[in-house]
Amino acid sequence: MGGTKAVQEVFTHTQRVRLLYKTILKLHRGLPLELQALGDQYTKDEFRRHKEASSEQTHTFMVEWTNYAITLAKQLGIRGTHMSKPIGKYIKEQQLDEFSGEQIYQLQELYEAATQEKGNEDNK
Structure with missing residues (x-):
């Protein structure tokens, strides 16, 4: 029996969603403040x-x-962002072709927010 199967049997769907959500927010604590908020x-x-x-x-x-x-x-590692691998992942053009119009729009909004934060950081 694999680990994923065991987790599915122990937790309800709602519990799995909450666990994933909280895990992601905890991981974000390792990001620079601007990226954490975003x-x-x-x-x-x-x-x-x-x-x-x-x-x-x-x-x-x-x-x-x-x-x-x-x-x-994996990118944050156990030592925090100052010792971690670069944060982020490139999306292949082939993957973009599979995105819906709404997903492309959300990706563009996220990109604009991230580059705006980076520009504000560089101006400090």
């Missing part, structure tokens, strides 16, 4: 938007956010 807000908005999603959408949502949490944990 990441927290984006995460809260996305989890709120998907409360009434179909079971298929929910499965995809949980897989992708779990992958995000794993990637972020």
Whole structure:
């Protein structure tokens, strides 16, 4: 029996969602303050938007956010951002072709917010 299967049997869906949500917010504590605020807000908005999603959408949502949490944990490492690998991940053009119009719009908004924060940081 694999680890994922065991977790599914122990926790209800709602508990798994809450655990993932809290894990992501805890991981964000390892980010620079500006990115933490941006990441927290984006995460809260996305989890709120998907409360009434179909079971298929929910499965995809949980897989992708779990992958995000794993990637972020690896990038942050145990020593914090000053010793970690670069944060982020490039999206391949092939992956972008699979995004819906709404997802592209959200990605553009996230990019603009992230680059605006970076510009403000550079001006300090």
